[in-house]
Amino acid sequence: MSNVVEINNENWVSEVIESKVPVIVDFWAEFCGPCKILGPILDGVAEELGGKIKVAKVDCEKNMDLAKSMGVRNIPAVFLYVNGRIEKKSTGSMNKASVLKFIEGN
Numbered sequence: 184m185s186n187v188v189e190i191n192n193e194n195w196v197s198e199v200i201e202s203k204v205p206v207i208v209d210f211w212a213e214f215c216g217p218c219k220i221l222g223p224i225l226d227g228v229a230e231e232l233g234g235k236i237k238v239a240k241v242d243c244e245k246n247m248d249l250a251k252s253m254g255v256r257n258i259p260a261v262f263l264y265v266n267g268r269i270e271k272k273s274t275g276s277m278n279k280a281s282v283l284k285f286i287e288g289n
Contacts, residue, residue: 186229186230186232186233186234186236186237186238187225187226187229187237187238187239187240188237188238188239188240189239189240189242190208190239190240190241190246190249191241191245191246191249192246192248192249195249198237198239199239199264199267200264200267201267202237202264202267204234204235204236204237205235205236205237205263205264205265205270205286206236206237206238206239206263206264207225207228207229207236207237207238207239207261207262207263207264207282207285207286208239208240208241208253208261208262208263208264209221209222209225209238209239209240209241209259209260209261210241210243210250210253210255210258210259210260210261210262211240211241211242211243211258211259212242212243212244212258213242213244214244215258215259217258217259217275217276218258218259218276220276221259221261221276221277222240224277224278224279224282225238225240225261225282226238227279228279228282228283228286232286236286243255243258257274257275258274259274259275259276260272260273260274261273261274261277261282261285263285263286270288271285271288273285
């Protein structure tokens with residue numbers, strides 16, 4: 184899926200901050216049950232919304248410094264970036280309807 188990208192320190196600025204489309208950043212980890220439920224929902228939303236939005240995923244176990252610098256304390260944590268700035272934050276799992284509502288407010 185071209186609208187889903189794995190994020191790390193090296194591509195954070197180019198993929199999230201400099202993105203021309205809004206970006207949903209999913210901070211997750213393999214051990215996190217709710218993250219495993221939310222991940223496929225976000226994948227589907229990325230496919231459904233095509234080039235209107237980008238879904239970015241940050242594996243918190245591999246990118247602890249990045250997650251910490253963003254103030255992530257609980258996962259899953261979902262941030263919506265618009266024009267390089269955080270517009271919204273949410274923690275915990277969401278269903279598809281909640282994800283779409285989260286996006287539509289911007």
